[in-house]
Amino acid sequence: MVDMIEQLEERHYAKLRYDDELSSQHLDNYINSLDSGRMFFTAADLAEFERYRTVMDDDLHKGRLDAGFNIFNRFQQRLEQRLENVVDTLPSAVATMDFDVEEDYLLDGKERPWAADQAELDDRWRRHLKNQVLSLRMADKPQEEIAETLEKRYNNQLKRVKQYNNQDVFQIYANALTELYDPHTNYLSPRRSENFNINMSLSLEGIGAVLQLEDEYTKVVRLVPAGPADKQGELQPSDRIVGVAQGEDGEFEDVIGWRLDEVVELIRGPKGSTVRLQVMASKAAKTGERKVVTIVRNKVKLEEQSAQKKVLEVPNGDKVMKVGVIDIPAFYIDFDAMRRGEKDYKSTTRDVRKLLDELQNEDHVDGVVIDLRNNGGGSLQEANELTGLFIEYGPTVQIRHSSRRVWRDGKRLRGPYYEGPMVVLINRLSASASEIFAGAIQDYQRGIIVGDRSFGKGTVQTLIPLPEGQLKLTESKFYRISGDSTQHRGVVPDVTFPALYDHEEIGESALDHALNWDKINPVRHRRYQDIDDLVPEVTRLFQERSLHNPDFVFLEDQVELAEASREIKSLPLNESARRALVDQQDEKALAIENKRRAALGEELLTSLDEEEEVTEDLAEEDTGNVENSSAAQGEEQLATAEDEAAEDHDVLLTEAGNILVDALLLQERRFAAHTPNPPKEQVD
Numbered sequence: 001m002v003d004m005i006e007q008l009e010e011r012h013y014a015k016l017r018y019d020d021e022l023s024s025q026h027l028d029n030y031i032n033s034l035d036s037g038r039m040f041f042t043a044a045d046l047a048e049f050e051r052y053r054t055v056m057d058d059d060l061h062k063g064r065l066d067a068g069f070n071i072f073n074r075f076q077q078r079l080e081q082r083l084e085n086v087v088d089t090l091p092s093a094v095a096t097m098d099f100d101v102e103e104d105y106l107l108d109g110k111e112r113p114w115a116a117d118q119a120e121l122d123d124r125w126r127r128h129l130k131n132q133v134l135s136l137r138m139a140d141k142p143q144e145e146i147a148e149t150l151e152k153r154y155n156n157q158l159k160r161v162k163q164y165n166n167q168d169v170f171q172i173y174a175n176a177l178t179e180l181y182d183p184h185t186n187y188l189s190p191r192r193s194e195n196f197n198i199n200m201s202l203s204l205e206g207i208g209a210v211l212q213l214e215d216e217y218t219k220v221v222r223l224v225p226a227g228p229a230d231k232q233g234e235l236q237p238s239d240r241i242v243g244v245a246q247g248e249d250g251e252f253e254d255v256i257g258w259r260l261d262e263v264v265e266l267i268r269g270p271k272g273s274t275v276r277l278q279v280m281a282s283k284a285a286k287t288g289e290r291k292v293v294t295i296v297r298n299k300v301k302l303e304e305q306s307a308q309k310k311v312l313e314v315p316n317g318d319k320v321m322k323v324g325v326i327d328i329p330a331f332y333i334d335f336d337a338m339r340r341g342e343k344d345y346k347s348t349t350r351d352v353r354k355l356l357d358e359l360q361n362e363d364h365v366d367g368v369v370i371d372l373r374n375n376g377g378g379s380l381q382e383a384n385e386l387t388g389l390f391i392e393y394g395p396t397v398q399i400r401h402s403s404r405r406v407w408r409d410g411k412r413l414r415g416p417y418y419e420g421p422m423v424v425l426i427n428r429l430s431a432s433a434s435e436i437f438a439g440a441i442q443d444y445q446r447g448i449i450v451g452d453r454s455f456g457k458g459t460v461q462t463l464i465p466l467p468e469g470q471l472k473l474t475e476s477k478f479y480r481i482s483g484d485s486t487q488h489r490g491v492v493p494d495v496t497f498p499a500l501y502d503h504e505e506i507g508e509s510a511l512d513h514a515l516n517w518d519k520i521n522p523v524r525h526r527r528y529q530d531i532d533d534l535v536p537e538v539t540r541l542f543q544e545r546s547l548h549n550p551d552f553v554f555l556e557d558q559v560e561l562a563e564a565s566r567e568i569k570s571l572p573l574n575e576s577a578r579r580a581l582v583d584q585q586d587e588k589a590l591a592i593e594n595k596r597r598a599a600l601g602e603e604l605l606t607s608l609d610e611e612e613e614v615t616e617d618l619a620e621e622d623t624g625n626v627e628n629s630s631a632a633q634g635e636e637q638l639a640t641a642e643d644e645a646a647e648d649h650d651v652l653l654t655e656a657g658n659i660l661v662d663a664l665l666l667q668e669r670r671f672a673a674h675t676p677n678p679p680k681e682q683v684d
Contacts (some may be wrong), residue, residue: 002063003466004174004187012181013402013459013474014515022180023057030071030176036215037109039124040078046114060177068173069166076161082125083158087151090129094147097130099575105131106570109215130573138578139290149254157257171469181474183511184461188470206268207275207295209235213260217242217280222376222429225329226305227298234293236282237429238505241267242290243278252278269297282505289582305330307348309355311363312657316665323657324359326352327371331378331386331433348378349385356389356418367421367660370437371653373451377432384409387440390418390447395523396440398479399460406479406520410440421667422447423660425653426491428501431455432478438491439480445527448538448663450495450656456508458487459515477515483522487515494535495542495659497652498559502566534663541662542655550599551651557592561585 005018016022031049035041052067059067086093105127106112115121129150136146167189174187208227211218217240223230243252244266255263267275277293312323328348337345359365377383384396388411396410424438424447435454441447460476478486488508501507508514546552565585572578586608594604 001060001065001170001174004178004471005060007464007466007471007473008178008181008185011402011464011473011475012185013477014181015402016181018057018060018177020054020057022177023055024053025180026056026177027053027067029180030068030173032110033172033176034072034075038112038114039109039121039128040075040082041114042118042121043114043116045074045078065170065173069169072169072172076164079161080158082121083154083161086125086129086154087158090151090154091147093126093129094133094150097133099130099134099137099573101574102577103127103573104570105573108569111569127573131571134573134575134578137575138582153254153256156254160257160259160262167468178471178473180513182459182513182515184457184459184472185474186472187466188472190469206264206297207235207277208298211241211260211264211267214240216257218255218258218260218263223374225374225376228295229293232293232295234291235277235279235295237501238282240280240282241277242280245276245278247274248276248294250276252276271298273297282502305332306346307351307355309359311359311365312369312654314654314657314661316661321367321661321664322363322365323660324356324363324365324368325371325653325657326355326359326368328352328386329375331375331380331382331437333379333382347385348382349389352386353389360418360420365420367423367664368418369423369425369653369656369660370447371425371656372430372434372438373425373427373652374429375431375434376429376455377434377457380409380433380436383433383436384411387411387437388415388417390422390441391444391528392417392526394444394525395481397436398481398483398520398523399476400479400520401476408481408523410481421660421664423656423663424449425656426451426454426493427497427652428452428455428499428503428506430491431457435486435491436478436480439482439484439486442491442494442531443480443482444525445529445531448495448531448535448659449491449493450659451493451497451652452499452501453492453496453503453507454486454490455506456486456488456490456514456517458485458508474515479520481523481525483519485517485519487517489517494531495539497655498556500555500559502562504566529667534666537666538659538662542659545658546655549651549655550596551649552655553599554592554596555651557595558589561588561592564588 009015009017018026027049031041031046049071052071056067059065112124115124132150133146136149137143141149171187171189178185178187207229208224209229210221210224212221213219220235220237220239220241222237223235229235241263242256243254244263245252246266246269253266255266267277269275274294274296277295279291279293280289281291307326307328310325310327312325314321314323331348333347334345338347356368359368380397387396391411393411393414395408398406398408400406422441424441426434426438426449430438430451431454435456435458438449438454442449458478459474460478461472462475464471464473480486490507490509504510546556568581572581590605590608593608597604
């Protein structure tokens, strides 16, 4: 622990000293990390722990861990007692639950005060169990199986609690401190160090999803572009995985309360095998509705993450403008092939350069949209190189070390570049290298940035070996050439689209103790256009158009419905009231869908289930009409058709194309207005 504290104090960007003030925060964070829902400790326990508030720093500097283990031992005692009691009384407790009583269940346990005594904790657990039972009833779980399901869940949790060892306790205690520096600084125990690339391993052979533990749930952070989950299309960021089953008909294993690495082990598996996930979608997490997502495990191939192009045709009066789209799912580079000296190694910049040439010389496009939605970053080198395709020369990013030394990277030599109009499309899942590229294009006034505010991860981590395990530590921050950090705030678009992802759930600003946004000195740089002068008129045209676009109105209505759902702070434990709440949500969603259908002249639905039935009927019909092909080929053709249909209805991409055309026409008009008329020829 002494070594870890020395590294934190000397090398972390925040330059925090582990003193009495930080010791006090460490105590609170440690207690909350153990009992975030305030279901085990009482106010008396908290009063007893107060004696550690300003001594933990002194003890840890001497290598003493008494406070951490004493508090954990109390927690483990309370936890084991509670779980044993729950398991012993569960069948009778479920049998006597009255779902006609008017009472509710607070969703966010952090909003509760610490319980005054055990009686108050008993009531919290009664409501907690009642909410779980009601959620299973709402998910159509047979009544006779509910107690058995919960009994198995709590027996599994009890088994895991009894397996905690000193290494596990130290990791929780240490991370309660490291998280105070910033959310990306973590202690990795020897066991976790071996499994450090858990997300990468999962993405390369598994379902292609980055997961994290949140309270007792396994939460989806993001999907790996072109991975199995991304292609399947149902799993979404912020979804919670509550059950895992193997194969097409394996029994679901309830994973609520499991450790992250144990859940990952269940989800992992050989290429070509099937895993089924029981998921509480982020939109339905508060009502407890579940769905089953079936995914065939596979490896993510580099070529499937490659940049791809397409051409949008944008009507403009009697003419049709052609807009090239380059979709970049990640900033990739085949480092091994590059080191071997292979001339044709794959990289983002190489692929995009080729696509740009094709779009200009073969497709004859009028401008280009760079689509960085869901691009979580990757190679910093590629972010710099890619920016160099759109500017003549100059810096791309500034990197400030914890030593406060700043260095710059970018295009050092003057060279040819794409000079045509461009738009960059981002969303909340555009992070890291994506933000460096988008920020540079915005600072150079090279193109218009459209979409949602980006993720806001502007920090760089390094791995430091310790006598036992490793420390992942934030050592540097990214800054734009304007001097603005990309940290926390992200890249703010010139033209803002509806936020499809909840900023309180996803993004750097949603993380506790995230480093602040700040500024350093700007770098002198060229401004290629006066984008700021175009933005007001382009925004006006966009807003005017979106008012009459059924798909865009539908999108905004969905966002508004999601925001209203987020305002729900507690759930009724009266079954009629709970079902009414779910029905109300479904009715609103149906009304939004039918509003879109009416505007498009399509047949209205009587229920959301009807839409699913229509989709299934079409799927069966399309698969059945594939002549001389196997069922697998039919499914592949159907999937391709569905992908094409989804692309056709990508209202945000279409709108990005419209904005590019608007900007191009505005520039042409202004240029023409400021060009003097040539003198007329005189005829004698």
